[in-house]
Amino acid sequence: MDASDSAILSIDGLTRVFGELKAVDGVNLSVSRGEVFGLLGRNGAGKTTLIRMLTTLLPPTAGTATVAGLDIVRDAARVRHAIGYVPQSLSADGELTGYENLLVFARLFDIPSRLRQARIHDGLALMGLEDAADKLVSGYSGGMIRRLEIARSLLHRPQVLYLDEPTVGLDPVARDTVWEHIRRLQASFGTTLFLTTHYLDEAEHLCDRIAILRRGRIVTCGTLASLRQAYGDAAASLDQIFAHFTEDDSEGNGAYRETARTRQTSQRLG
Numbered sequence: 149m150d151a152s153d154s155a156i157l158s159i160d161g162l163t164r165v166f167g168e169l170k171a172v173d174g175v176n177l178s179v180s181r182g183e184v185f186g187l188l189g190r191n192g193a194g195k196t197t198l199i200r201m202l203t204t205l206l207p208p209t210a211g212t213a214t215v216a217g218l219d220i221v222r223d224a225a226r227v228r229h230a231i232g233y234v235p236q237s238l239s240a241d242g243e244l245t246g247y248e249n250l251l252v253f254a255r256l257f258d259i260p261s262r263l264r265q266a267r268i269h270d271g272l273a274l275m276g277l278e279d280a281a282d283k284l285v286s287g288y289s290g291g292m293i294r295r296l297e298i299a300r301s302l303l304h305r306p307q308v309l310y311l312d313e314p315t316v317g318l319d320p321v322a323r324d325t326v327w328e329h330i331r332r333l334q335a336s337f338g339t340t341l342f343l344t345t346h347y348l349d350e351a352e353h354l355c356d357r358i359a360i361l362r363r364g365r366i367v368t369c370g371t372l373a374s375l376r377q378a379y380g381d382a383a384a385s386l387d388q389i390f391a392h393f394t395e396d397d398s399e400g401n402g403a404y405r406e407t408a409r410t411r412q413t414s415q416r417l418g
Contacts, residue, residue, distance in 0.1 A: 155179065156179060156181040156307055157177070157178070157185075157214070157308055157340065158178050158213065158214050159175055159176060159178070160176055161174050161211035162175045162211035163175070163211045164198075165209040173194075175198060175361075181307075183340055184341045184343070184354055184356050185341065185342050186343055186344070186345065186350075186354070187199075187344045187361060188360050193362055193364065196344070197364075198361070199310055201220065202220060202310065202342075204228055229304060230306060230307050233312075234294075234301050234311050235312050240285050240288075240293050240296050240297055240300070241285060242285045243284065244284070246280055246285055246288070247282060249296060250267075250303060254267060254303050254304075259304060272299060274299065274329065274333055275295035275298060275299040275333075276329060277292065289322065290318050290322060291325050294318065294326050298326075298329070306339065307339070307340060309339050310342050311330075311341060313345060314326060314343060314345070315327070315345070315347065323347070348387050352386040357369065357370055357371055358372065360393045362393060362394050367393045368389075372386065376389065379392055
């Protein structure tokens, strides 16, 4: 997919500074409508900071970004209605049922009452949660919680869905189930997906294009084939490419795999 055609997300020089730290440093990106775009980087590279700016949760220090032509600063309220966001941290209420979680969100987003029941039913069906709709979320498995959070984020029919580590801490079967339903939603709505992941095999098999972030800067971006060309090996794995473009001892404590494993075990979805 050519990112220059029908861009839904445009980022120009986006920067965020915290004191002496430049967490995101002049990022430029263009993401096409309907694309699955992956953002990779070691812990501390600036991925979450970038997503927080794109979702209007954090104002940029400099630069601009637009979603469907809407500026993330000037048009923040309208941007929030054009996007969905599934954060790493738990966002579903365990004291409510799956249905009630979706109903609360539908009301918060002012989805017309005549549409709510159909949207909630469609969301539960799309994520394979119809049989669990009336059960408390506190009794859901990790994969079910993730699917509920994705269903909730889709109720207002966003044009772009941000997924921050959508399968972290899940076992392989649950991961596959989550991605099966994500593929189904994209087929149904043509939603643009912007995701971060520590599972490089996910990015390799799911993303149309991938950007690698290092110390707040995009160091390479493209299809897997173009990343292999930049790396200089047409048969290279994404693991090899990632290690090459992010090699920097000052950016992390220990190997990437060790950091990923530590993070996985600390997540509430395990």
